[in-house]
Amino acid sequence: MSQAALSKWQGITQVVVVGLGVTGLSVVKHLQSLPYDLTIKVIDTxxxxxxIDDLDESIEIHTGSWQLDWLLHADLVVTxxxxxxSTVEIQQVLGKGIPVVGDIELFAWAVNAAVIAITGSNGKSTVTDLTGVLAKSAGVNVAVGGNIGVPALDLLDESIELYVLELSxxxxxxxxxxxxxxAAYLNLSEDHMDRYQGMDDYGQAKQRIFMHTKTAVVNRDDRATYPINNHTPIVSFGFDEQDFGVVWLEAQEYLSKQGQPIFAIEDLNLVGRHNVSNSLVALALLDCVGVGCEKVSSALKTYTGLTHRCQLVADNGGIKWINDSKATNVASTLAALSGLQIDGQLHLLVGGVGKGADFSELAPVLSKLNVQLHCFGVDGDDFLSLHPSAKRWDTIEHILEGIYSQLKNGDAVMLSPACASFDQFKNFMARGDEFTRLAHYYSGFLS
Structure with missing residues (x-):
């Protein structure tokens, strides 16, 4: 344990963990591993x-409501x-001067290796995963997690040389x-407006990624991604020849660094212009920690992307079935649509929990496509005005059951909901798995 970490824990004996689940369990496990005499309590409403069944029996837990007395007598609250x-109970804790932190702050107190982090409204999971894959291919002992996959605290290991974290x-x-x-800040678009007071508030939260970073990786086409602190060194990415960008050479487009070609874009296995951008970010981040582009080209060529993100799950009878369940906001669905190449008609499945979003930005894009719009979920009605073809359904299963007999060679069926999933599913993964299961079932009739 470093001296800096030791100083963080001085005077702390009573710790309350708010919220269990995978992250909460990782926090409790980490706290128990520390060489301090801590009293740990857990609250989950x-x-x-x-x-809860995996929680150590020695840990006292309160469920079903808040336990304000525990909170107000804590030395540290991990939420x-x-x-x-802004939750009333957390505001009372802060009002008493009791520190409130999350699992990433505890990770920061404990980590002793290089760390790369990625935030943004869209694309951060792909960039995080790709960066980890490329680093591993270059021989780096890397751990990948945070808001994707494994909680950050569960990644801690003295053998790790580089941590790559997705941060929300x-x-x-x-x-x-x-x-x-x-630190990479990919983009800023409307999301989580049910939690933030507006785009400025949302953007300020993401700006915190630059508080203590050696280099900021920013989007040349989105000024909101630039650090407010003008003293932070910057590396940028975009679709021109500057810094990390793209160049044309002998009628072929390449990923480039400072105008020099480094990788032919046609050799990418990833679909869409947004994934060209994602590849540039991964290369830029690794370059910042001394992993050169030449060391990772083979892995970049074979990388096929994340499950549930523009994932081709079936292609029978000339009909493509695309699982983009991870598109939980409008910008993510727009990115997916910009990368599609379809000969026939697109059957687009949208809906779920809209989180207060404005879906009107989809309308002009949909108007240019040969599309049938299929709307489902609790906020499915909000999509009906976006395109003349829009039809209301109850579930994904009802949609696919209703349309599979109409599908023709060259058509595509894509789930890209622009909404969260928790009205009908546990999470976006479960939603994508259900779409994939049904796609395999119905495409079997068409092969």
């Missing part, structure tokens, strides 16, 4: 929170990122000490 700092705005709200070798 759910009656039967996920992970789940899903709980807003929710996680960044409670993080103030994380020192980064490079």
């Amino acid at each position: 759910r009656a039967q929170p996920p992970g 789940n990122p899903g709980i807003a700092l 705005s929710f996680q960044l709200e409670t993080t103030s000490s994380l020192e980064l070798d490079a």
